Amino acid sequence: MRLTGKTAIVTGGASGFGAGIVRRFLQEGAKVMIADINGEAAKQLAQEMGDHATALRVDVGDRPSVQEMARHAIEQWGHVDILINNAGITHMPTPLEEVSEEDFDRVYRVNMKSVYLTAHALVPHLKERGKGVILNIASTAGVSPRPKLNWYNASKGWMITATKAMAVELAPDGIRVNALNPVAGETPLLKSFMGEDSPQMRQKFLSTIPLGRFSQPEDIGNAALFLCSDEASMITGVAMEVDGGRCI
Numbered sequence: 001m002r003l004t005g006k007t008a009i010v011t012g013g014a015s016g017f018g019a020g021i022v023r024r025f026l027q028e029g030a031k032v033m034i035a036d037i038n039g040e041a042a043k044q045l046a047q048e049m050g051d052h053a054t055a056l057r058v059d060v061g062d063r064p065s066v067q068e069m070a071r072h073a074i075e076q077w078g079h080v081d082i083l084i085n086n087a088g089i090t091h092m093p094t095p096l097e098e099v100s101e102e103d104f105d106r107v108y109r110v111n112m113k114s115v116y117l118t119a120h121a122l123v124p125h126l127k128e129r130g131k132g133v134i135l136n137i138a139s140t141a142g143v144s145p146r147p148k149l150n151w152y153n154a155s156k157g158w159m160i161t162a163t164k165a166m167a168v169e170l171a172p173d174g175i176r177v178n179a180l181n182p183v184a185g186e187t188p189l190l191k192s193f194m195g196e197d198s199p200q201m202r203q204k205f206l207s208t209i210p211l212g213r214f215s216q217p218e219d220i221g222n223a224a225l226f227l228c229s230d231e232a233s234m235i236t237g238v239a240m241e242v243d244g245g246r247c248i
Helices: 016-027 039-049 063-077 101-129 150-173 190-194 199-206 217-228
Strands: 007-011 031-036 053-057 082-085 132-137 175-182 239-242
Touching (some): 007 063, 016 039, 016 082, 016 217, 031 063, 063 101, 082 101, 082 217, 101 132, 101 150
Parallel strands (some): 007 031, 031 053, 132 175
């Protein structure tokens, strides 16, 4: 029960890696807000998880929605200990000069602007308390980019740099900031990364992962648990690969 008494907001928490983090945190005693653009899916998971889970429909790229998320969490719990910036999207594999402006803006809004907006909404609260943990879910794409995912790659590289910049600035306030870099996983985004979900395409992706499998939500949940627990109290500013050796 490493998170007993802790409260956590998980954006994009209704599915994929986010749901893996939600489940693991609840198992370890945390109270968790499942913040997701899919309000029904968030509500369904919260009902499945029990009394310590709450659901809220949130658009992470919209300032009023993010501000309401923070207000709701503080009003419900009295304080927030942990913020997980997990919500993310990609564009389909496309030559970089052919990605539409609409798709670029959407990736920027969800993958990058959301981190800025959640910081605006919650960092003052964490500073006031003199403690807290922020965990950004980046990607191996920000370290070892794959072709034709250019602007997605760039957004995750931005998140890794933002993590380090946040960590060094917020350390004097007692706030730790880290990132996880998952490899492609069994999530709703997998088909978007590959362009098509076929045995041949899966094998092509798997051939780049030394351990020979995709990451699972449970893998990310376990890594997130460690970095957000008191066991990692001396760790800040890291971007830890959870990638089966992909970035070696």
